[in-house]
Amino acid sequence: MDPVQRRRAIVAAVFRLVEAGGVGAVSLREVAREAGLNIGSVRHYFSSHRALMSAAAQEVGERMAARLEGHTPGEGDPVERVAFVAEELLPLDAERTTELTVLSEFVSAARTEELYRPMARTMAADMRTVLREALAGAGAERPHEAAEDLAALVAGLGHDAVLPHGSPGPDGIRASVRRFLRGVLPGGSPD
The missing domain is CATH 1.10.10 (Arc Repressor Mutant, subunit A)
Incomplete structure (x- = not known):
């Protein structure tokens, strides 16, 4: 090998x-x-253990970043374009569930372990940037504010999905994202 x-x-x-x-x-x-x-x-x-864990934390961030690269809204329904980007950050299949579970563990550890704080900060900033760009490209009136709210929704849904206390499941997650987006994008209204 x-x-x-x-x-x-x-x-x-x-x-x-x-x-x-x-x-x-x-x-x-x-x-x-x-x-x-x-x-x-x-x-x-x-x-060392520290070098190993640092590499693993970096890898989870790189995997998610690679999936998001190039996901800029194109033609078509603005809600679906932005939902596609947001869903790349959510545990809707086995790969994303593993990544988000590992990421969640590292972010939780960042509360007390300095080693994980740079990765946690970078991931949070990158998520907000990607969401803000997607929302702006889809015509959101206040993309910065909408990105903050969408980031909180994505984080909450992701947290719910990887913890054993009762997630809404993939269909429920998708529906929550779309309800939010219909409320902040032109021509939409929340259900």
Whole structure:
């Protein structure tokens, strides 16, 4: 396995451990076990637990950013154009659910661990920027304010969906996003 693939396999093991047991479940020994490697192999790529966790936090941000790149509203219904962007940030399939679960764990850890704060701040700022640009491109009258509200809605829906206390499910999530967007985009009115 080449070094890039090996690093990805190790970070994927971190994701599985974080998804299953939170940030506290990750140790170099557990990552090695999960990745099917010896601990020396993990240390070859990541010199410390901190370096490993930093790489995993960066990876989750990069995955979400890559999915959002190039998602600018085009032609068609403004609600659907912006909803498409917002839904890239929501756990509507297995991949996005894993990413959001891992991201949520890192953001929660940022409250007490400085290591995760830059990633949490960057992700929040990037989300607001993408939503503001999508809303402005779709004709929202006050895109900055609408983006703040939509970011709060996306964060709340995402939080609900990854916690075991009762999410509205994918259809309910999609409906909530569209209700909000119909209230802030031209020609729309909330149900």
